[in-house]
Amino acid sequence: MPELPEVETTRAGLAPHVLGRTIRGVVLRRADLRWPISPEISDVLPGQRIEAIRRRAKYLLIDTDAGSALLHLGMSGSLRVLAPDVPVRAHDHVDIALDSGRVLRFNDPRRFGCLLWQAPGTTHELLRALGPEPLDDDFDGEYLFRASRGRRAPVKSVLMDQRIVVGVGNIYAAEALFAAGISPLREAGRISRERYVRLAAEIKRILAYAIGRGGTTLRDFISPDGAPGYFEQELSAYGRGGQPCPTCGTALRQALVGQRATVWCPRCQR
DNA sequence: CGTATTCCCTGCACGC
DNA sequence: TGCGTGCAGGGAATAC
DSSP: OOOHHHHHHHHHHHHHHHTTOBEEEEEESOOBSSSBOOTHHHHTSTTOBOOEEEEETTEEEEEETTEEEEEEOTTTOEEEEEOTTSOOOTTEEEEEEETTSOEEEEEOTTOOOEEEEEOTTOOOHHHHTOOOOTTSTTOSHHHHHHHHTTOOSBHHHHHTOTTTSSSOOHHHHHHHHHHHTOOTTSBGGGSOHHHHHHHHHHHHHHHHHHHHHHHHHTTTTTSTTOOOOOOGGGOSSTTOTTSBOTTTOOBOEEEEETTEEEEEOTTTOO
16 A cells, blocks of 8 residues: 555655666556556657656656656555566566666556656646645645635545645554544544644654655665565554554544544544 | 545455 | 455545
């Protein structure tokens, strides 16, 4: 389940292997992902040089002068740089062969991911309405406070709304709310500026920490075992429903919020 | 407009 | 052992 930290570590791990490389060819084994893979991936990419690899929200952008590949890992996607003779496995949908002799391979069992095309100088429709990056300076408590005025939805749903802020998925929403002492059920429009300042700070802290951890697991990006793990041991709330709160020992509660499994401490989070 | 719900897909953890 | 069932989840699409 790639969340923002996993996407960022993927970007950073790929960069030294793909920057400045020319694409030799593309092999498409299966095109029906979330949406059909754009034809430009096969038709335009070969022969192009990779000028940059960027991240926006949980999307990766691989830039060339002819346009950009826009890729989302969905819930189960992974990108690895491999020697050309590494056998193809189940769900290896796309290979992008590089002039280094290596292959950039996209695997996605559940096919919730996508691989689309963004023309030069344009912004893809999927990226247009996105909110700020949580680690950028324009995202802070004051911003969250203003963006949430009048919103009656639970704060967790608002945090996970990509138009408000990108890249805060189920895991990190749960962890940040726990760290900030805010109940995920609380009406977003009724939370004080002060508490949003704390929440924004916790979001930044936890994401930055996870990116730092991801970086260490991804050092060996070429190995077949390149999948980044989360710091599962270190999660305080996510996936721990029924277990004692790490702070006060009260049993953590679990319920659906916006159709997402949600865990919180009824004592520490108000 | 904001909010709630549904759906896409496969692997895995269960229980019998 | 093997099957069926339910769940997980990002986020667009749809329904209110």
